[in-house]
Structure formats: structure tokens, C-alpha cells
Amino acid sequence: MTRARKGIALLSLTGLFVAVYLYLYKIGQIGTLVCGTGACETVQLSPQSRFLGVEVALIGVVGYAVLLLLAVLSLQPRFAGPAWPSRLLAVLSGIAVLFTAYLTALELFVIHAICRYCVASAVIIVLLFLLAARELRRSAAPAA
Amino acid sequence: MAESPSGVNRFYLVLGAVALAGIAALVYQVRKPKAVSIPANVTVLTADTAGFRGYLVGSDSALIEISEYADYQCPACQVFETIQFPAVREQLIATGKVRWRYRDFPLEMHPNARVAAHAAACAEEQGKYWELHSAIYDRQPEWADSRNAAGILSQLAGTLGIDRGRFDTCMSSAKYAGRIQASLDEGVRLGVGSTPTFLIAGRLYPGALSSDSLRSLVEHNQVPPAP
Numbered sequence: 220m221t222r223a224r225k226g227i228a229l230l231s232l233t234g235l236f237v238a239v240y241l242y243l244y245k246i247g248q249i250g251t252l253v254c255g256t257g258a259c260e261t262v263q264l265s266p267q268s269r270f271l272g273v274e275v276a277l278i279g280v281v282g283y284a285v286l287l288l289l290a291v292l293s294l295q296p297r298f299a300g301p302a303w304p305s306r307l308l309a310v311l312s313g314i315a316v317l318f319t320a321y322l323t324a325l326e327l328f329v330i331h332a333i334c335r336y337c338v339a340s341a342v343i344i345v346l347l348f349l350l351a352a353r354e355l356r357r358s359a360a361p362a363a
Numbered sequence: 364m365a366e367s368p369s370g371v372n373r374f375y376l377v378l379g380a381v382a383l384a385g386i387a388a389l390v391y392q393v394r395k396p397k398a399v400s401i402p403a404n405v406t407v408l409t410a411d412t413a414g415f416r417g418y419l420v421g422s423d424s425a426l427i428e429i430s431e432y433a434d435y436q437c438p439a440c441q442v443f444e445t446i447q448f449p450a451v452r453e454q455l456i457a458t459g460k461v462r463w464r465y466r467d468f469p470l471e472m473h474p475n476a477r478v479a480a481h482a483a484a485c486a487e488e489q490g491k492y493w494e495l496h497s498a499i500y501d502r503q504p505e506w507a508d509s510r511n512a513a514g515i516l517s518q519l520a521g522t523l524g525i526d527r528g529r530f531d532t533c534m535s536s537a538k539y540a541g542r543i544q545a546s547l548d549e550g551v552r553l554g555v556g557s558t559p560t561f562l563i564a565g566r567l568y569p570g571a572l573s574s575d576s577l578r579s580l581v582e583h584n585q586v587p588p589a590p
Binding site: 225228229232233235236239240243245246248249252253260261263264291294 | 393514
């Protein structure tokens with residue numbers, strides 16, 4: 220079990236809660252986002268809060284849940300050897316980073332508002348990707 | 364690199380603790396009491412309706428006045444507002460033929476209708492009635508079945524440049540509950556039984572009429588409105 224995979228699991232869980240919080244807001248279960256600036260509502264109520272007809276927050280929930288599941292599974296002793304869990308984590312988190320970059324661009328240039336939860340998620344996913352990349356390098360390196 | 368069982372267990376403990384903390388925070392957010400409730404069947408005071416006949420748009424010199432009795436949570440009203448009303452505005456109101464009068468008629472079956480009507484009233488205080496009126500209908504699916512419609516409407520108001528602090532204070536006060544009740548009572552007295560219903564030249568027309576039907580009715584009723 221590596222530190223990187225543990226870190227990925229913890230970050231995925233944290234990201235999952237951020238995404239669930241935003242999704243609960245979108246479906247009307249949470250009245251007001253704890254935001255302070257009001258920019259969170261601007262972003263969450265914008266047309267860009269949906270991607271191909273699906274709530275972006277829901278995409279986040281599913282994405283983080285998949286990463287969490289994969290990270291926890293990869294911590295099992297029988298998956299410690301194979302390189303595929305590391306590859307899959309790197310690929311999925313890489314896709315998530317690209318999607319996050321697209322969403323951040325929308326916030327900056329289309330919506331003109333920055334949601335702090337989106338920033339938190341962006342930081343989480345970038346850290347997660349860096350850990351996944353490190354883990355991939357480690358698993359690809361020949362055993363000493 | 365192998366790890367001791369105690370190290371593994373410690374990690375799962377940490378993961379479990381984070382999960383519990385997150386779930387507790389989310390449950391708290393969901394169960395947090397929602398402050399706004401607009402009471403029904405309140406006693407209407409004179410002050411509730413003084414100088415207020417409804418929300419008006421259009422020329423004072425228009426020959427026809429159309430009163431719309433509608434419920435923000437009613438799907439048929441939403442269809443009328445989003446599909447037909449833009450054409451009505453363009454062809455009948457902007458041309459000076461019609462003055463439009465919107466009256467709240469919140470139906471009992473729609474628990475968030477009064478909250479929405481009150482939100483629109485609070486927006487009027489800041490000169491944004493028609494902006495929020497349209498937005499409430501446009502975004503009806505987002506708040507209609509929500510446990511906290513007031514929160515969503517407050518956020519919607521914020522996106523329209525409405526001062527959220529003043530708006531939320533207005534909502535919490537429920538100060539327009541009497542005005543909404545008076546509007547409903549007026550509709551009941553006239554015989555309104557469903558929404559939307561239109562009052563044109565003394566006659567009621569129920570249903571989400573098309574803009575063409577309304578234009579035709581206007582053309583056949585070119586008489587001055589009652590003073």
C-alpha cells in the first residue's frame with residue numbers, strides 16, 4: 220500500500236463531499252450555499268452548471284466516487300503489484316483535470332464569477348492527478 | 364512496499380473519520396431549518412391593498428386591460444408565461460393596445476406558490492418585479508418541488524442584481540402575505556377556478572390562451588376599461 224494511493228483515496232473522499240454538497244444545493248435540498256460572496260450561486264445557477272444536459276455537480280459526484288472506489292480497491296494487497304490501477308487512476312484523474320480546466324475557463328470568461336467550491340475541487344483534482352502521476356512512475360519503475 | 368496491518372487499519376480509521384465528518388456536515392446542511400414560510404388565509408388589512416391593484420405593465424391609455432390570475436407553481440401558467448407572453452408583450456403591450464395586470468392566485472395544491480408570489484413582491488420593492496417574475500417562471504422546475512424554494516428564489520434574485528440582504532429580510536417578514544391573499548380572494552369572488560385565467564372586458568377566459576387567441580379577443584373588445 221503506497222502513500223500516494225492513500226492520498227488519492229482521501230482526496231477523492233474530500234472531493235466527493237464537495238460535489239455532493241453542490242449537487243444537494245442544485246436539487247433544492249440545501250437552501251443557501253455557505254459562500255459569502257454570492258458568486259457560488261451565480262455559478263451554480265448559470266446555464267453552464269449543466270454539461271450536455273447533466274448537472275456538473277452530479278458529474279463530480281460520480282467522478283469522485285469512481286476515483287475513491289478505485290483508490291480503495293488499489294490499496295488491497297492483491298492490487299499492490301499490478302500497474303493497471305495506477306494507470307487507470309492517472310488516466311481518470313487526467314481527464315478530470317482537463318474537464319476542470321474547461322469549467323474554470325467558463326467561470327473566468329463566460330460566467331465571470333468564481334465559486335470557491337469549484338476552486339476547492341480544482342485544487343483537489345490537481346493534487347490527486349499529481350499523486351496519481353507519481354504513483355504511475357513508481358509502479359512503472361523496475362523493482363530495486 | 365508491504366505495510367504493517369496496524370498501519371493499514373490506521374489509514375482506514377482516518378478515512379472513516381473523514382467520511383463520518385463529511386456525512387455529518389451534509390446532514391446538518393440538509394436538516395438546517397428553513398426560515399421562510401408565507402402563511403395562507405391571513406386576514407387582509409386595508410394597508411395590504413392600499414393603492415395596489417396588481418402588477419401592471421403597459422400604457423395607461425391602453426383601451427383594454429387584461430387581468431391574469433396565475434400561480435407561479437402551476438405548469439400551465441409557466442407554459443403561458445414562457446411561450447405565449449413574450450409575443451403578447453411584443454404585439455399587444457408594447458404597441459399600447461393592452462395594459463397587463465398580473466394577479467396572484469396561489470392554489471392550495473402548490474405549497475411553494477405563495478413563497479414565489481411573495482418573492483416577486485419583494486423584488487418589486489427594488490424595482491425588479493418583472494425581471495424576477497419571468498425568472499421565477501423560467502426556473503420553475505428548480506424550485507417548485509424544493510424543500511427550500513425561498514433559498515433558491517433568493518439566489519435567483521441575487522443573479523438579477525437584487526440586494527439579497529433586503530430581499531431575505533422582506534421574505535422573512537412575510538409582509539405581503541395579506542396582499543397575496545387579497546389577490547386570491549378577488550379572483551375567487553370573480554369566479555376564477557383554475558390557473559391561468561384571464562379577465563378581459565368583464566369576462567373570464569380560463570386556460571393558457573395563445574397569443575393569437577388573446578389578440579383576437581382584444582380586437583373584439585376594443586372598449587375602454589372600467590375606471
